[in-house]
Amino acid sequence: MNKSLNLWLGALTALLMVAALYMVFVYVPTEADQGIVQRIFYFHVPCAWVAFAAFGLVAICGIFYLWLGQDIWDDLGYAAAESGMVFCTLVLVTGSIWAKPIWGAWWTWDSRLTTTLILWLLYGGYLMLRAMADDTPQVARFAAVVGIVAAVDVPVVVVSVRLWRTIHPAVLVTRQGGHGLEDPRMVATLLVAMAAFTAFFVWLLILRFATLRMRTRLVTMARELNLAHAAAGDF
């Protein structure tokens, strides 16, 4: 991977992250009803956005892989699933930390919590498949299919779980149609945090993608070398 791109992305992420931390802990006013705990929201929402984007990317890469058969899509999908899993875990953890003082319980079977948990399990399964099928030559196609099927599943999960139950606060788009962030400083903080986590995700994704590309090249070279040796009668 391009070294200067890596450096620039890392620097940008660090800068945005420091700005986001400053805004979350110093700049933004404390929310009137929930108090200090509400500040975790500025990390929680960007993590959720990044996790969803990553899982969408997994499905898109799966489609492109099955369509074009280029292993670059396979590597990108794998990198996206791994990074997405990290942020999805963070969503569940930050959500629990917030829920304990506000709802009085670490976990409730609310629709968004349940949906996120199912999503986490779906992509946990995807990564388990990757880990278990590592020595199978068709692993890329299997992973592409599971990535697509999981994405197809998500809308049905969302609808069914929403019918099942919901108590999660609707902050970004409230049931009245407006948004629940009254102070413009809150909006600014959220936007900076969003940018910070997006940059962080892109950086992680590219680093992981570069590693996977190298691995694929290594595996291909080893295979070709074996074939060349076999053709020359070395074995």
Add this chain to the structure above:
Amino acid sequence: MSGFVAVLRKDLRLELRSGESTIALVALSVLILIVLVFALDPVGGVRDASTAAGALWVALIFAGMIGSTRALLAERDNGCIRALILSPLDPGALYCAKLVAAFIFMAVAEAAAVVLMVLFFNLDFDARLLRLAPVIALGALGFSALATLLAAISGRIRAGDLLLPLLAVPMFVPALIAGVKASGAALAGANFGAMAQWLKILVAFDVLFLTTGYLLFEHVVGED
């Protein structure tokens, strides 16, 4: 179409002669129901429709996980899958034949499980069971569609038996929620109107997974 019929007929004939899948599925369903009776301990005389519905669906997914995909996995054990792929048979037709076989095995096991559920949970044999039938049929169809596609993957991986439930259970969650709710309503004597929203989800789930399974199956059975 003729390929579909030929494969399905072969699988059903094999099943009629050996009974392997259906007997295993029925036995597993019975055992799971008994385990749940001990675990939940429904006190004698209390007619709890929602607990019974939940127990039935647990039996459906866990028995189905192990037993429903035998027709597909047997092809690999016997080394026949390569011949099937080399034959002019369309992979989509192969998928449909295997999923219909899985559906039929599951339907037989479910019929037995429903009878036992009525006995174990102290319910009645009446018209309510007729309303339960479409719910279970839709659930079993969706599960067969999903499990057949995923078993084609897990069957080719070393520790695949372990992997199948890890992939299939989270994906089946929407159908499970809808199925348990609709079954509970049916057993409590609700009319179809009260079950409609859950039946819609089951139908949507089935349509989605039948379509994706049909389209993607060739990518997981093909040899490299």
